[in-house]
Amino acid sequence: MNPNLLQQLAIVVKQGSISRACEQLYITQPTLTRSIKQLEMKVGAPLLIRTRYGVEPTEIGARLAQIGERILAESEHGKEVIRQWHSGYHHEFVIGIDPLLEFAAVSRLTSELLRENRFVFHLRTASAAAQIEMLQEGKLDFLISHAHLSVAQSALQREILFRDRTGIFAGKLSKLIGRQLPVSREEMAQHRWMIAGASAGFLDTQRALTEPQAARMALTGSIRSLLHLLNTTDLLVRLPARLTLMTGEVAPEQMIKVEGQPGPRRDLALWSRAEQEGRPEMLRVQELLSRLITELDHDTPCYGLDL
Structure with a gap:
């Protein structure tokens, strides 16, 4: 499964809106809609439900969005590790x-x-x-x-x-x-x-x-x-x-x-x-x-x- 699609789903769920997610991702709405459709075809079930306030995840949509959140977090951490390495730092301690x-x-x-x-x-x-x-x-x-x-x-x-x-x-x-x-x-x-x-x-x-x-x-x-x-x-x-x-x-x-x-x-x-x-x-x-x-x-x- 393409991890980028899971990251996009996570952002949609967090924003509660396709349009706001597009603003964060710097992509068009048709592009993001196609990504969600690809995931839904893979799952064989809807991932999002439209409401009067935006979109909400289905049960399987919420579970996949959680995985996408973790991928996003690890991706950002990976970028920071690379910056640390280029800056000469050997280890990070929390x-x-x-x-x-x-x-x-x-x-x-x-x-x-x-x-x-x-x-x-x-x-x-x-x-x-x-x-x-x-x-x-x-x-x-x-x-x-x-x-x-x-x-x-x-x-x-x-x-x-x-x-x-x-x-x-x-x-x-x-x-x-x-x-x-x-x-x-x-x-x-x-x-x-x-x-x-x-x-x-x-x-x-x-x-x-x-x-x-x-x-x-x-x-x-x-x-x-x-x-x-x-x-x-x-x-x-x-x-x-x-x-x-x-x-x-x-x-x-x-x-x-x-x-x-x-x-x-x-x-x-x-x-x-x-x-x-x-x-x-x-x-x-x-x-x-x-x-x-x-x-x-x-x-x-x-x-x-x-x-």
Whole structure:
């Protein structure tokens, strides 16, 4: 089957319109219509259904369009690999990064990676649960994220590099800021909360993460919105304490003292697939990332946390 026809079908399905697909492909409508007809003759069934809003795929059309999407993605990646080779770069590494770490240490991360002039780095940010799955599927080469996860990890190796615990932070309008005595759980129950990050995949029990009141807002991967709310409201939120204070946008006094045990650990680790061990270029990048995060741990204050 001609892969070009599958790519064209994928673009038609994505655009939902033959005419818009023609604009993207720089071909005429009769040419694209003939391509779809060729595929339909091969399949022996319609691939598209016309609606008042454009076109929609049939069941077999949707399945073939998914294959076409993958061909498109691989084709674009192939073009980029050729550009990298002509530019003198030997390897590309895809690295998943915790969103809060990326925000807190963006300058240091990017400057260190740019010093390695033989490699191309593709950085991705997302939740730990989503990225650990991508690492297992081979879509990431390395992941810098939470060390204590309850997901299956038998094929992965982990190196804990950055020590951290969660702390409870109050928005700047909160009356809890500046309190000298620890705040009781009963008193915290009277305050409004927000949730940052998904709890799924963390080793902590759900009870340890659940706050007294239902959250007014939940944020996943949205660092800017989180920092905005901490600067403009009285909401409380549980966050990795050192990383949060590293951003420079949250004041140390916003981390309130709480009665009872310290917050759960939120150490960061460098994750990789065990099967990659031993490849020289992988070892070089692993050493680079390990040194970078270890130096961050060494240079970052502990802010009174029991680490």
